[in-house]
Amino acid sequence: MSLSFWALTATLAAYLLAAALQRRFSLAVFQPILVAGLLVMALLVLGRIPHEAYSQAVEPLSRLLLPATVCLAIPVYKQLPLLRAHLLPSVAGIAAGTVTALSSVALVAGLFGLDRMMLATLLPKSVTSAFGMGLAAEYGGIPSLATAVIILSGIVGNMTCVGVCKALGITQPVAVGVCAGTAGHAIATTKALALGETQGAMAGVSMVLTGLLTTALMPLFLLW
């Protein structure tokens, strides 16, 4: 039996360190997932550890993706009254955003002649990684690259959502939440939460609905 708990320890240590860095500097680019990922990569490269050894040792954690995704139903269930109260405006906004995200990726892929693997990797870019990794895998994309693109999109969403809302006159708390959650999933949701309770709750619901809608619509964009 080989050593394995170093990988989980290193992952947790990197994540906690990254989270502490973010609290210290409170900059959106210090997204803990991103910083922790880079720290672990640096450890593997500097320590000449094959990444297969790491991913094998960290497998128990990776396996929890499924139950963790399932449990996203709990916060959504709790926010159902809020969603029901603004059902049409929020679902319309989320649907418009999801179609925009998918078609803009298809447009870029078409312009640059990207192959199907790349298209399948990029299409779920506005979705939470919980759904997006599985979607990328389902259509023959690269889940790890999809995760990177999703996290970077979330960081952009986090950093720009206040400015975009101001510039476009998006003032209603529900609309601000929809805007953050649809474009920037959980990472922009943390920003929405800082703006207010309604904004945060709506962003969380929007992020999950965006995931469901993307699951339903993605096949249409891969038939081209």
Added chain:
Amino acid sequence: MRILLQCGVIFAISFGGECLHAWLPLPIPAGVYGFGLLLAALMTKAVKLHQVEEVGQFFVSLLPLIFVPALVGLLGSPELPAQALLPIGLVVVVSTVVVMGVSGLVTQNLLVKRRRGG
């Protein structure tokens, strides 16, 4: 006991999601099925909130940590050609900002219209 019971419910629903994924010929990840199963169970009160809540919140709080190994998997994926960087950058920056504008404006306008009674 309560915690173990919550784990049991969540694992059973996860297994249900895996089964649907294996049996149904649709391109839907197991997590999406499982999410739907748990939401439906909560809405029909087949599962009560207190039967999943604490462990559920713990699992949700684990999500960011779970994405770290996923990101590290980049080390094992084929190297990106340099010409893929520009389209990826466009998707990450431009598309994200446009999506925000579109979704936010649609919701904002419908909210304001409804408030005016239109």
